[in-house]
Every structure is written in structure tokens, then in C-alpha cells.
Amino acid sequence: MRIAVYGGSFNPPHVAHAMVASWLLWTDQVDEVWMVPVFRHAFESTHDKRLAPYTLRLAWCQQMQTDVDVRIKVSDIESSLPVPSYSINTLDALQARHPEHRFSLVIGADVIPDLPKWNRWDKIESRYSPIIVGRGGYDSPKGAVSFPTVSSSAIRKQLREGVIPRTFLSSSMVEMLEKENPYLQDA
Numbered sequence: 001m002r003i004a005v006y007g008g009s010f011n012p013p014h015v016a017h018a019m020v021a022s023w024l025l026w027t028d029q030v031d032e033v034w035m036v037p038v039f040r041h042a043f044e045s046t047h048d049k050r051l052a053p054y055t056l057r058l059a060w061c062q063q064m065q066t067d068v069d070v071r072i073k074v075s076d077i078e079s080s081l082p083v084p085s086y087s088i089n090t091l092d093a094l095q096a097r098h099p100e101h102r103f104s105l106v107i108g109a110d111v112i113p114d115l116p117k118w119n120r121w122d123k124i125e126s127r128y129s130p131i132i133v134g135r136g137g138y139d140s141p142k143g144a145v146s147f148p149t150v151s152s153s154a155i156r157k158q159l160r161e162g163v164i165p166r167t168f169l170s171s172s173m174v175e176m177l178e179k180e181n182p183y184l185q186d187a
């Protein structure tokens with residue numbers, strides 16, 4: 001099978017994440033999308049983004065899978081790999097565990113300027129045929145489909161203030177955050 005590995009913080013997962021996963025499936029880019037929440041971010045020290053607990057982000061992604069499409073799977077592979085989480089290590093581990101599949105990495109156009117800093121980007125590019133999706137406000141490669149600008153940082157800011165931005169989250173995600181909002185603890 002053709003598998004899109006859609007990694008990210010998913011801190012929290014929002015409607016643009018669901019749109020990207022759905023588009024990959026609807027357009028027959030891949031047979032399945034495997035969401036892989038980062039266990040510990042490789043660039044953690046270069047920004048002030050504090051991740052919600054891994055088990056919670058994993059549960060949020062599993063809820064998105066339930067809400068959106070059965071062909072979306074959630075992998076916890078990064079919880080069993082060395083930290084920090086480097087995409088090449090995750091992809092190589094997935095390929096080793098599932099040699100019958102062909103994996104492609106999904107990345108947003110917003111990370112293109114950072115690719116030279118990625119661990120072994122040249123290997124990712126040659127082995128895992130990246131699928132680049134556009135994001136409003138960022139330059140995208142020619143032919144890339146662009147998705148709305150939805151900022152996880154802006155969502156987290158509202159959540160820290162006790163406001164749940166319903167227009168950017170699925171109804172199930174809203175319900176989960178109403179029960180447990182880990183960002184209130186950041187304030």
C-alpha cells in the first residue's frame with residue numbers, strides 16, 4: 001500500500017490537519033494516511049511551543065481518525081524511538097516494520113525554509129517521496145494544493161485564555177477540550 005506519513009505536533013489537531021488527510025485520500029494520492037504525533041520535537045529548544053502530553057495528543061489524533069476517515073491510522077511509533085524525534089528515524093523504523101508498504105512523508109510548505117536543518121533531509125527526499133502541501137501565507141512549490149491558514153499557536157493562545165475556537169476544531173475535539181484543556185495549565 002501507499003502510505004502517507006503525516007507527522008506533526010498535533011498540538012492540537014485542527015480542521016486543516018483533517019483537510020490535508022482527507023485530500024490525500026480523496027485524490028488517491030495514497031491508500032492510507034498514518035498520523036504520527038511527535039513524541040519529542042527535534043526543534044524543541046528553538047521555539048517556545050510546549051507540547052500537550054503525548055498520550056493526550058495521541059488520543060486527539062485517534063478521535064480525528066474516527067471523525068474523518070477509517071483510512072486514517074494513528075501510529076505511536078515515536079514513543080518507542082530515541083529522542084529527539086527525527087523524521088528520517090521514524091520513516092526508517094516504519095519501513096523496517098512494514099516492508100510491504102511504500103511510505104511518503106507529508107510536509108507543509110511552511111517548513112520548506114527549515115529543510116536544510118532537518119537531519120538527513122537528502123535521505124528523506126530520495127527514499128520517501130515527500131508530498132508538499134501548501135499553506136496560506138507561505139510560498140508553495142508550483143502545483144501544490146494550498147490549504148487554509150489555521151494556526152495551532154493561535155488556537156493554543158485562545159485555549160490558554162479559556163476560549164475554545166470552535167471554527168478551527170472538530171466538534172469531537174471541542175468536546176474533548178471542554179473536558180480536559182491542558183493549555184489552561186500553561187497560563
